[in-house]
Amino acid sequence: MNTENRATDKLLSRWRQVNAEIEEACKQSHRRIDDVQLLAVSKTKPVEMISALAERGQRDFGENYLQEALEKITQLRGKAEVEGIVWHYIGSIQRNKTRDIAEHFDWVQTLERDIIAKRLNDQRPDSMAALNVLIQLNIDDEDSKSGCTPEQLPELIASIKGYERLQLRGLMIIPAKADTDAFARTQQLFDEMQQAHPDLSSWDTLSMGMSADMTEAVAHGSTMVRVGSAIFGARD
Structure with a gap:
């Protein structure tokens, strides 16, 4: 077996292991395996x-x-064997990036300001389906971390609901490691916003949990876990 094949086998083995851990987390929480998606974080790979x-x-x-990301999307576009890839943008968003994001991604998980939402909406091509967006929530109110605060959340939701080219799907968080109840508080906020906006039928996604804490995240309603190094190995 050559080096390339061995590397691929290791990659697939790690990926299957992560899927098995998600399945076990779902069993422990009495949830269906289909309730939780795996987002493979492929940055630098x-x-x-x-x-x-x-x-x-x-x-x-x-x-x-x-x-x-744009280079990868371009390289893989049109290849039948990888048809159907769903691309999620999970980085910070500056104003000069919104057009490329709006034109090339299926999801944006890091929306935190109305001005960015408006630009994504205005720059989303009419030929494409509405852009799925998650609001990044700064659940710990950390100065060093991106995201809107829980207090800002209702106003931001109300704004995004008015944009026809955006499909508001839910929340994303990156909690502080020391915050032991961040998942529970986020789940509560998610449910409260769902009840406050019964007309928002697309509100169905809670992106939280990574390889080290996915079991706890799934127990608190996560529908998408974001896993990088546990699948791909250490970052380059």
Whole structure:
């Protein structure tokens, strides 16, 4: 077996292990396995690794760095064996990035300001389906962390609901490691916003949990876990 094949086998083994851990977390929480999606965070990793996973059925991939992501999307576009990849932008969003994000991604998980929402809406091509968006919530109110505060959330939801080219799907958090009840508080906020906006039928996604804490996140209603190094190995 050559080096390339061994590397692919290791990649697939790690991916299957992560899927098994998600399945076990769902069993422990008495949830269906289909209730939780795996987002493979592929930043800094080559298209060959993405292709290998996509050919085995992994569909959702998350990218943090726009230029790197655009190169991967371009390289993989039109390849039948990886058809159906769903691209998630999970990096910070500056104003000068919104057009490329709006034109090339299926999901944005890091929306935190109305001005960015408006730009994404205005720049989303009419030929594409509405852009799925998650509001990044700064659940711990940390100065060093991106995201809107819980107090700002209702106003931001009301604004996004008015944008026809955006489909508001839910919330995303990156909690502080010391915050032991961040998942529970986020789940409560998610449910409260769902009750406050019964007309928002697309509100169905809670993106929280990574490889180290996915079991706890799934127990508190996560519908999408974001896993990078546990699948792809250490970052380059």
